[in-house]
Amino acid sequence: MKHVILLSTLMFALFSCSEKGNSEKKINTVTYGESFDASRAKDISQLSTLMETTDSVSIVLSGTIDKTCAVKGCWMQLKTGKENNLRVTFKDYAFFVPKSGAEGNKAVVNGFCVKQETSIEELRHYAKDAGESDEAIALITEPKMEYNFVASGVIIED
Incomplete structure (x- = not known):
């Protein structure tokens, strides 16, 4: 009888733990570059408001990845919900992100954001890295004022 009670108690404990474990969703993250506190992140939708009175700011931002450099993984773009996405490059070319699949x-990025003019040559280079057609690249005929972000660290959720 003792064995039945012990076995029943063990079975109850095992099923209780496994149900709890199945109901929790584990989020996997990968850090590239320097580690940082992601809890300080501001949503990327706040960027234009944060940049109203300055041309540059040190900040932690979170957003959704739109594209990554298909050649080396040396840049990525985060969706801003507006016409221009935020281009993120990596400090001192010290690390890269996945070329595809992200x-x-x-993503949460830690670094420095600056509003600046991007040259035609650089815009064409980014378009080529993104796999754009020669025709699309040829249509780039003017520099563009945009936000650029230099990250010292990036965290990407799987």
């Missing part, structure tokens, strides 16, 4: 995933 699109649609959440």
Whole structure:
């Protein structure tokens, strides 16, 4: 009888733990570059408001990855919900992100954001890295004022 009670108690404990474990969703993250506190992140939708009175700011931002450099993984773009996405490059070319497969995933970036003019040559280079056609690249005929972000660290959720 003792064995039945002990076995029943053990079975109850095992099933209780396994149900709890199945109901929790584990989020996997990968850090590239320097580690940082992601809890300080501001949503990327706040960027234009944060940049109203300055041309540059040190900040932690979170957003959704739209594209990554298909050649080396040396840049990525985060969706802003506006016409221009935020281009993120990596401090001192010290690390890279995946060349594909990260699109649609959440990213948190730590670094420095600056509003600046991007040259025609640089815009064409980014378009080529993104796999744009020669025709699309040829249509780039003017520099563009945009936000650029230099990250010292990036966290990407799987």
